[in-house]
Amino acid sequence: MIKIGIIGAMEEEITPILALFPQAQEIALGGNVFYHIAYKGAEIYVAYSKIGKVHSAITASTMILRFGCEKVIFCGVAGGLDTDLAVGDLLLGSKLCQHDVDISAFGHPLGFIPESRVFIETDENLNAIARQVALESNITLKEGIIASGDAFIHSKEKKQWIIENFGAAAVEMEGASVAVVCDSFKVPCCILRSISDSADGAADVSFDEFLDSSARIGANFVKQMIDRLV
Ligand code: ADE
Numbered sequence: 001m002i003k004i005g006i007i008g009a010m011e012e013e014i015t016p017i018l019a020l021f022p023q024a025q026e027i028a029l030g031g032n033v034f035y036h037i038a039y040k041g042a043e044i045y046v047a048y049s050k051i052g053k054v055h056s057a058i059t060a061s062t063m064i065l066r067f068g069c070e071k072v073i074f075c076g077v078a079g080g081l082d083t084d085l086a087v088g089d090l091l092l093g094s095k096l097c098q099h100d101v102d103i104s105a106f107g108h109p110l111g112f113i114p115e116s117r118v119f120i121e122t123d124e125n126l127n128a129i130a131r132q133v134a135l136e137s138n139i140t141l142k143e144g145i146i147a148s149g150d151a152f153i154h155s156k157e158k159k160q161w162i163i164e165n166f167g168a169a170a171v172e173m174e175g176a177s178v179a180v181v182c183d184s185f186k187v188p189c190c191i192l193r194s195i196s197d198s199a200d201g202a203a204d205v206s207f208d209e210f211l212d213s214s215a216r217i218g219a220n221f222v223k224q225m226i227d228r229l230v
Helices: 011-020 053-065 124-137 156-166 175-184 203-229
Strands: 003-008 025-029 032-039 042-048 071-080 090-098 141-148 170-172 189-197
Touching: 003 011, 003 053, 003 203, 011 042, 011 071, 011 203, 032 053, 042 053, 042 203, 053 071, 053 175, 071 175, 071 203, 090 124, 090 175, 090 203, 124 141, 124 189, 124 203, 141 156, 141 175, 170 189, 175 189, 189 203
Parallel strands: 003 042, 003 071, 071 189, 090 141, 141 170
Antiparallel strands: 025 032, 032 042, 071 170, 090 189
């Protein structure tokens, strides 16, 4: 019986997922509530981690080590950096990096941690399923590097700095930490983001306006991925 973990950062990001799976049993653990769903012979665990890399790492670790999740999908919103990305667009993270890691004082590249890597790749099989869902549903799914950090990016200078240093297409606050946890435990992971803002001076207003609608787009997409996994 396959076990799949679905993580969002905020309650708003998992509400539309839970709405698609009405019969969930709640398990409180480690500061999170995990929603356990028996679906077509599979076990699905859904939780929102709370914002940021630390919280999302806790949630991903709990999903894997306590609940035995064999695949992890992160579904939430992101700020678009690429001019090609508009609000509502879906982006598949090809690889993840941490834009706020800086030990360049010791000669290391930005984003690099010894014994780790600047970029953590996501799982090719899960990504192929995402591409297939997009193709069959006539949804445009873009792909690119996602940069994570413990800050909401809302200025064109910072946005430009992240593009220049990491070649990122989007920015958010959890994907890289989930990818690091999954990579550490050899659990396939997929990071799916729908764009809520452009990480510029108007990002906060745009985020508030589009959080729910963008989260719904991601949730419907993840449901279709789950239907192909179970
Ligand atoms: N998530 C959605 N928009 C974001 C932004 N502008 N910065 C960081 N995380 C985000």
